[in-house]
Amino acid sequence: MLEENVEGATLRTFNTRVWLSELLPGIQPRTGMEVMDVPDPQVVGTTEGVEPCAVVRYRYRDLEHMKNHVRQTVHSTLSLNNYAVSILGRKVTRPLITHPVEFTFEDGTESFHALVVRDGITRLASAWAVLAGPDAESADAADLMVKSLFEKVSGAPADGLTLGERLAAVRENWRHTLADDFQRAMAEPEPGDRGIQIAQTYVVPAQVAVGAKGHPGHLLAPEDVFDDAMRSILASVHVEFKAWDSAAQNVEVATRALKRVIQFGDAPVAKESLQVVYGLAVGRTVPEDLPREYGDSRMPGTALWRGIQLVHALTRPELYERLKEQAKTIKGGSRMSAKGFAELLGPIIDLPWRSAKKAVSKQARNAWSNGGVLTRDVLKEWEPALTDDFTTLVEPAIAGDTDARCTLAVAGGIALIADKLLTRNVGSSLMALKEKGGVPFRSDVHLVVEDLSAEDNELGLWTLALTANRFRAGALPENAQSVRQFVRRDRKDEESPAYVHLKVDLEQPDKVARDENGVPVQLFEWDVVWASDQVRAHDAYAEHRIRQLPVPAPSPGIGIGAKEAQPSDGNGEPTSGETTWPEPKPGDTSFSGPGDGVPSGRRAADFRRTLRSGLENARIAMDGLAEIDRTTGSWPPVIESADFSDLRESLLELQTDLENLRRNIQGEDPTAPAETGDDDED
Secondary structure (H helix, E strand, O other): OOEEEEOOOEEEEEEEEEEEHHEOOOOOOHHOOOOOOOOEEEEEEEEEOOEEEEEEEEOOHHHHHHHHHHHHHHHHHHHHHHOOOHHHHOOOOOOEEEEEEEEEEEEOOEEEEEEEEEEOOHHHHHHHHHHHHOOOHHHHHHHHHHHHHHHHOOOOOOOOHHHHHHHHHHHHHHHHHHHHHHHHOOOOOOOHHHHHHHHHHHHHEEEEEEEEOOOOOOOOOHHHHHHHHHHHHHHHHOOOOOOOHHHHHHHHOOOOOOHHHHHOOOOOOHHHHHHHHHHHOOOOOHHHHHHHHHOOOOOOOHHHHHHHHHHHOOOOOHHHHHHHHHHHHHHOOOOHHHHHHHHHHHHHHHHHHOOHHHHHHHHHHHHHHHHOOOOOOOOOOOOOOOOOOHHHHHHHHOOHHHHHHHHHHHHHHHHHHHOOOOOOOOOHHHHOHHHHEEEEOOOOHHHHHHHHOOOOOOHHHHHHHHHHHHHHOOOOOHHHHHHHHHOOOOOOOOOOOOOOEOOOOOOOOOEOOOOOOOOEEEOOOOHHHHHOHHHHHHHHHHHHHHHHHOOOOOOOOOOOHHHOOOEOOOOOOOOOOOOOOOEEEEOOOOOOOOOOOOOHHHHHHHHHHHHHHHHHHHHHHHHHHHHHHHHHOOOOOOOOOOHHHHHHHHHHHHHHHHHHHHHHHHHOOOOOOOOOOOOOOO
């Protein structure tokens, strides 16, 4: 028996060899944090009395859900990595880290136990790929595994045998079949390929975890001790060495940091409260249990309120700094900004709707890495204002109620980010068509949310409130997708009301903007950014329109920032009076598009001059900074460390946009340098 000390527990394991047919893929951050069609099961630890048990309980909807989940895990794993060639030549050389799991089902199907692989899922899947044959695709290997281990077994009782006994019989029959195939292959004058495939995969080395003992004084609940010990072992490898993708690392770092804070016990927060937060963060506590867990029947048990409570709890001053310190220690960094902390929260917050909104999950996580909903006020003291109608918070928010404003900022911000109505803007978004994701000006996501939730911004507060009210965790709104996606979308719920976010009009009784036919107007990211800072948006759009004029400059007295020249009702719409620039759509200054009446060649020449002038100014600035850097000491730096990533990102985006423009004009050039960025990353 081997003992391994991890944070808060001692894990007991032993090394052995296991039949391949006795192993199922488990859940780990690399697979659990990806966006999948089949959702993960609920994971709950087990105890014996008050002591932790070395068994985790997976809860599926039914047996078919489990089969589909196994198939999906193997298929997606092999799509990323496949070690079949190596295994065929050398077998599986590194032990798979495994432990027992009790598989339970919501539909009443009886439970059964099996060994699952927590680390080494790629090796497990690759072994099945070897058995599937050299010409088999990833999906074929996944189908072979499910068919071999489950065959046609259903959850209904049969022949007086338990479900576990029937599945064991299926696995035994499959092993006998392999043994017969092996004997036939070995009887040939030369060993056949099938015999080699079976010999290299029939058994695999495994490290089986069979016990865990919590250390004295640890604060984790007994049912969390064993699973946390396993996660600590996995994270020590896959965060520090063989890294998972960023989303998986972020979840692991955030939950491990929270676990450390709980174990150290130095945070002035009740242990019971931290356990509730931890349960929400790792998905053990479902949103429907919020009223019971928080002891308040007024709290709505929704996915959005789960996000609100998590953001609130993890950003409290007494936890925020401690969590950042532990996250820095785990990641091995020396600094973590609010943006870095928000990036950790993204794949935790989106857990309830990750599958339903998978088409925009990349853009949503990018928005979290750009600050998310962590405004300056959200990081200060406030308490969620409980309500199931967020519009009731607008009036107190305007009156200066910080709780109401922060609740709207977090709820509306989460909804806007999750539904791709607030993204980390790239350069190509600036002044693009609003239907194509255009924005009137560029700004970090958390700054847009901060401006939307300002107490003097009625338009912004109503935008947040209506978006939060209409948010659905189980679907994407129609205005979150492009036209192509919308046309191809499978509209199964045609009878239900359309899910769409609507633009705000403060003049309407219900605050919903309508066109001349009385049809509600869809909300776009352009409208969201415009509502966050209407003066800045108006001025930026005015400057954009002036640059499209054939005359070199506006007339005296008609400056770019002259709001009086184009009165506005505060909703991005003009009220009356003459416009000072040609309007592509009269009466709608929030429309963005090409100029009318100005030859394309003339406008292109003006933009080329602007681009060259901007690049020349950038070169002058770089030379100046370099000169200062050569002639000064080590402090202060000419550029703060936090600014380097933003500057570099802007330069890469500009280079990518220029390369894409060259491709559109000149076509593909195999001799051109490789791309260094992606203008569609958001």
